[in-house]
Amino acid sequence: VWQTVELSDIAGRNLTAVDGAVDAAVVGGDAGTVVLHDGDTWTTLPTPTAVTLRTVAVVSASEIYVAGVSSIYRWNGTTWSAIADSTDDWRALWRRGNNVFAGSGSGALVTIQGTALAHYSWPGGRQAAPAPIDILDGAALPGNDHIVITDNGAGQRIVQRTNGVTNIGELSNATYAGLSTAGVIRYAIETTGEIWRFDGTWASRTPGSTGFIDVVSPDGCTAFALLSRDVLKY
Numbered sequence: 001v002w003q004t005v006e007l008s009d010i011a012g013r014n015l016t017a018v019d020g021a022v023d024a025a026v027v028g029g030d031a032g033t034v035v036l037h038d039g040d041t042w043t044t045l046p047t048p049t050a051v052t053l054r055t056v057a058v059v060s061a062s063e064i065y066v067a068g069v070s071s072i073y074r075w076n077g078t079t080w081s082a083i084a085d086s087t088d089d090w091r092a093l094w095r096r097g098n099n100v101f102a103g104s105g106s107g108a109l110v111t112i113q114g115t116a117l118a119h120y121s122w123p124g125g126r127q128a129a130p131a132p133i134d135i136l137d138g139a140a141l142p143g144n145d146h147i148v149i150t151d152n153g154a155g156q157r158i159v160q161r162t163n164g165v166t167n168i169g170e171l172s173n174a175t176y177a178g179l180s181t182a183g184v185i186r187y188a189i190e191t192t193g194e195i196w197r198f199d200g201t202w203a204s205r206t207p208g209s210t211g212f213i214d215v216v217s218p219d220g221c222t223a224f225a226l227l228s229r230d231v232l233k234y
Helices: none
Strands: 015-021 024-029 034-037 042-044 055-060 063-067 072-075 080-082 090-096 099-104 109-113 116-120 135-140 146-151 157-162 167-171 176-182 185-190 195-198 202-205 214-216 224-226 231-233
Touching: 015 214, 015 224, 024 055, 024 063, 034 063, 055 099, 063 090, 063 099, 090 146, 099 135, 135 176, 146 176, 157 176, 185 214
Parallel strands: 015 055, 055 090, 090 135, 176 214
Antiparallel strands: 015 024, 024 034, 034 042, 055 063, 063 072, 072 080, 090 099, 099 109, 109 116, 135 146, 146 157, 157 167, 176 185, 185 195, 195 202, 214 224, 224 231
């Protein structure tokens, strides 16, 4: 079942993104809000920027990445640092192990190492991204594959599996807002209220809420679904 999480310190704030690792879950929001959950309590971190955060990626409690409209920031457990040369329309951050990936509204997909953009992940950089339009979210799959949400140009947000060369449709004709993976387990969430889980096949649940923004599953079993003012836990 999906149950509402007690938000305590972040109650009443406009929430925009969520991600997690085994030892931490992080929620981002407006005015640079970043809140860390260690399994027991919520802790509000210093704000890296005054703008609304669009996306979060968590490697550990002491290595967190967030992005707003035009910059990516890294938390080292004590302070925030801006990622060098990270000016773009960033929409998505995700990780595979200790590697962090970023996707933008211009079709860029890059990797981040430390406090710098390492390189464009797809051959040719921006021009060879899965689609020449928005990369709205992404998650890593086993091997070198990724699963991404893109805009199909017809008002629909679709889910594709890609290795940067070959793209395979996974879910289509809906308004998908967030993705998460843990090994072979995949979650996809729709703004209209469907939460999809893949364990060999896709199946959906409807918790009774609409307006979902993002989803994360640190271990493939527990999952957090984000609304603008609430968090649901599975």
